[in-house]
Amino acid sequence: xxxxxxxxxxxxxxxxxxxxxxxxxxxxxxxxxxxxxxxxxxxxxxxxxxxxxxxxxxxxxxxxxxxxxxxxxxxxxxxxxxxxxxxxxxxxxxxxxxxxxxxxxxxxxxxxxxxxxxxxxxxxxxxxxxxxxxxxxxxxxxxxxxxxxxxxxxxxxxxxxxxxxxxxxxxxxxxxxxxxxxxxxxxxxxxxxxxxxxxxxxxxxxxxxxxxxxxxxxxxxxxxxxxxxxxxxxxxxxxxxxxxxxxxxxxxxxxxxxxxxxxxxxxxxxxxxxxxxxxxxxxxxxxxxxxxxxxxxxxxxxxxxxxxxxxxxxxxxxxxxxxxxxxxxxxxxxxxxxxxxxxxxxxxxxxxxxxxxxxxxxxxxxxxxxxxxxxxxxxxxxxxxxxxxxxxxxxxxxxxxxxxxxxxxxxxxxxxxxxxxxxxxxxxxxxxxxxxxxxxxxxxxxxxxx
Numbered sequence: 503x504x505x506x507x508x509x510x511x512x513x514x515x516x517x518x519x520x521x522x523x524x525x526x527x528x529x530x531x532x533x534x535x536x537x538x539x540x541x542x543x544x545x546x547x548x549x550x551x552x553x554x555x556x557x558x559x560x561x562x563x564x565x566x567x568x569x570x571x572x573x574x575x576x577x578x579x580x581x582x583x584x585x586x587x588x589x590x591x592x593x594x595x596x597x598x599x600x601x602x603x604x605x606x607x608x609x610x611x612x613x614x615x616x617x618x619x620x621x622x623x624x625x626x627x628x629x630x631x632x633x634x635x636x637x638x639x640x641x642x643x644x645x646x647x648x649x650x651x652x653x654x655x656x657x658x659x660x661x662x663x664x665x666x667x668x669x670x671x672x673x674x675x676x677x678x679x680x681x682x683x684x685x686x687x688x689x690x691x692x693x694x695x696x697x698x699x700x701x702x703x704x705x706x707x708x709x710x711x712x713x714x715x716x717x718x719x720x721x722x723x724x725x726x727x728x729x730x731x732x733x734x735x736x737x738x739x740x741x742x743x744x745x746x747x748x749x750x751x752x753x754x755x756x757x758x759x760x761x762x763x764x765x766x767x768x769x770x771x772x773x774x775x776x777x778x779x780x781x782x783x784x785x786x787x788x789x790x791x792x793x794x795x796x797x798x799x800x801x802x803x804x805x806x807x808x809x810x811x812x813x814x815x816x817x818x819x820x821x822x823x824x825x826x827x828x829x830x831x832x833x834x835x836x837x838x839x840x841x842x843x844x845x846x847x848x849x850x851x852x853x854x855x856x857x858x859x860x861x862x863x864x865x866x867x868x869x870x871x872x873x874x875x876x877x878x879x880x881x882x883x884x885x886x887x888x889x890x891x892x893x894x895x896x897x898x899x900x901x902x903x904x905x906x907x908x909x910x911x912x913x914x915x916x917x918x919x920x921x922x923x924x925x926x927x928x929x930x931x932x933x934x935x936x937x938x939x940x941x942x943x944x945x946x947x948x949x950x951x952x
Contacts, residue, residue, distance in 0.1 A: 538640050645933045648732065652926065654707065797810070
């Protein structure tokens with residue numbers, strides 16, 4: 503008994519660990535989106551660039567403050583120097599030391615610093631909107647792929663259920679054929695072929711599910727060697743069906759909400775302020791400065807402290823005015839460059855708005871068509887279910903044959919798949935509509951894991 507204790511303990515621990523590992527490998531939709539937003543490399547890179555934009559904005563603020571610096575130096579001079587006391591040239595070694603503290607302040611530079619500050623603000627805001635747009639892109643991609651996994655899981659369930667029915671029918675047919683009642687050998691062969699086709703459909707459905715899971719795992723950038731499973735939430739179809747979308751309302755929402763529209767507005771403003779910065783080169787520049795310093799030299803017969811703090815100490819107050827007259831057309835080229843950048847940014851905005859209108863028009867049309875497809879799929883499934891029940895009854899009574907029953911059953915399986923596809927397609931289109939209007943958030947997906 504003691505010999506069995508250790509293996510049993512090891513087996514129990516292994517089973518427990520496997521159960522925990524399996525539980526840890528199950529993801530809900532909200533967890534999948536959270537992981538994607540946290541691990542996405544583009545978002546991480548854009549956040550790094552956001553820090554750069556914020557640093558440049560801080561630098562623009564600092565341009566309004568004076569610049570302060572300290573300089574110091576020491577030198578030794580060899581050579582002939584004129585001695586004013588003796589009235590002749592002598593060979594001297596002059597040890598010198600000097601230093602000073604200076605500050606300068608720009609009083610006016612053609613509003614360059616003001617426009618540079620505004621430009622840096624727009625740059626930082628544009629980068630933040632780019633991050634928000636990328637988050638929506640990631641959420642949309644995860645949503646679509648997660649829904650694809652759920653759809654493939656449902657299709658696999660349908661095909662497995664159909665395979666079970668075909669296998670049961672095969673056994674019944676084989677029994678009847680062996681007993682010599684009602685069926686002939688051709689019926690058995692036909693049912694065997696139908697069962698094999700159903701088994702192939704299950705394999706194909708499993709392959710489709712595996713591929714969709716791999717694609718979702720790649721988007722989430724999680725460990726591909728773990729056995730990930732994805733929770734199947736309840737889908738509130740009627741909440742989606744009750745919504746009505748118009749192109750005017752959706753377009754206005756998109757213009758007001760979409761981060762890429764806001765980002766493009768920031769880009770236009772950035773280029774506008776860039777043009778104003780370039781125009782500041784035409785205007786005068788005025789700056790003020792103040793410096794205090796001193797020096798020590800061995801040529802002077804005075805103590806170091808007296809030279810540094812009394813004899814050689816000097817203070818300078820300066821006011822500098824620079825009026826540009828001709829700069830070899832540098833300012834003109836800079837203004838024209840930034841002007842055309844702004845014009846192109848405005849054209850990009852017009853193109854973006856047209857693309858948004860086209861996206862919304864397509865999404866709303868597909869959304870409305872999918873709502874009608876739901877109604878048709880429900881009616882088709884109901885009719886196929888009733889037809890299958892009637893055909894099974896006829897089959898039991900010996901009025902129908904195995905081929906007719908297989909055809910009706912195939913229609914029923916197809917109707918189930920069509921309904922499942924229509925249900926998920928409706929959520930696909932609703933997600934796309936939210937994405938194109940700029941209001942896609944994880945909580946907007948009509949799913950619940952309760």
